[in-house]
Amino acid sequence: MTKIYPYTDFPPRPDEQLNRKLTLVSDEKDTNAALxxxxxxxxxxxxxxxxxxxxxxxTPIAVARKAAEFLAEPGARVLDIGSGIGKFCLTAGYHYPETTFHGVEQREELVYFAEEARQYTALDNVSFMNANITQLDFNQFDHFYFYNSFYENIDPDNSIDDTIATSFSLYSYYTQYLYKKLAEKPSGTRLVTFHCFDDVIPLDYCLVNTSYDTLLRMWIKR
Known part of the structure; x- marks a missing residue:
């Protein structure tokens, strides 16, 4: 029988996270290297x-690092669209300290844990926002990472939880919205997609590299 875990209310702080400490290493730099x-x-x-x-x-650590290698530029601001628990942003921020990585996530609980992890790792070039992408000003960001966060709208059985509404119409709406925002970005904008349909990619974005059996795709706008 599959074990079902209840949704954790936000707040309060979940009991299982209280006083949780790494004991293997004491130096902050070494702790992050281990994590x-x-x-x-x-x-x-x-x-x-x-x-x-x-x-x-x-996003797996290896994939996040590969994606960040393509997106990272000194002084650039990278947005992770649907950042979940923050795994991409934190991994990218650790390896590329001269780039800032920002995650947007509509599930408040996930943003809570992402911020907890950010504080634990002390990565000052990483931040998280609890918002819908339609509330963002895309002009504030230079490059983008997208791990198909809209897909749960057409495959609710594989959704993270049932705390947000899902529907095919929402999938279409978000896909068209992101397409429009990416199309408005200037030449040179970089985009990395993972497990993503190409219907979100404007035609003037050129595929310049692939990895992980073409599931990870790297694009630059002409």
């Missing part, structure tokens, strides 16, 4: 039910 060495080490920072869905829902 970002693999997925199991990173996922340790989160409650068990988030660890169990990590493979399906969160």
């Amino acid at each position: 970002f060495q693999n997925d199991a080490a990173f996922d340790w920072m989160y409650p068990e039910h988030f660890q169990l869905i990590s493979l399906k829902q969160w």
